[in-house]
Amino acid sequence: MYEKEVHSLEETNQLAIRLANLLEPGDNITFEGDLGAGKTTFIKALAKGLGISRTVNSPTFTIMKQYEGRLPLNHLDVYRLENSDEDLGWEEIFYGDAVTVVEWAHLIEDHLPDERLEIEIQRMGENKRKFIFKPVGKRYERLCEELFQ
Incomplete structure (x- = not known):
């Protein structure tokens, strides 16, 4: 487990x-955290880092x-997924060439890939x-080692 505190947006x-910058095709990242913790905010910046302009x-x-x-x-x-048994094409989503990020991933725990990076965000103040x-x-252990070196 790796932890990082941030104090600003x-x-x-x-x-x-x-x-x-460290992500590769097929990587999967799950996000957990209370409403307003910053899951979508983090993903917006992640998308920017992937060169997404939309x-x-x-x-x-x-x-x-x-x-x-x-x-x-x-x-x-x-x-808002009504039933975790709904099949949205999990195989295609998680095992394709895209980076996949999932907010509230615990709701589809049974469908998540065996290997992934789990990120929990805890709100500790206005911007902290x-x-x-x-x-x-192993893939995600190496990724974290590189990210936190």
């Missing part, structure tokens, strides 16, 4: 962009949005956040 953006916003009502950049990005927000990175699998 700028520091959050820098962390997300550094992570984006406006990125949470796909709360559409469940998934896709973006093109240096790497394609699948952005899922499964908060704690990011807890939990790598699941």
Whole structure:
């Protein structure tokens, strides 16, 4: 487990962009945190780091949005998914060439890939956040080692 405290939106953006620069096709990242913790904010900066110029916003009502950049990005927000048994094509989503990010991932736990990077965001003040990175699998352990060196 790796932890990083940030004290401003700028520091959050820098962390997300550094992570984006390390991502490879097929990477999967899950996000957990209370409403307003900064999941979508982090993902917006991650998208910028992937060279995505389109406006990125949470796909709360559409469940998934896709973006093109240096790497394609699948952005899922499964908060409003009525049934975790719904098949949205999980195999294609998680095992394709896109980077996939999932907000509220615990709601689809049974469908998540065995290996992934789990990020929990804890709000500690107006702009202060704690990011807890939990790598699941060797690929993500190496990624975190590089990110936090």
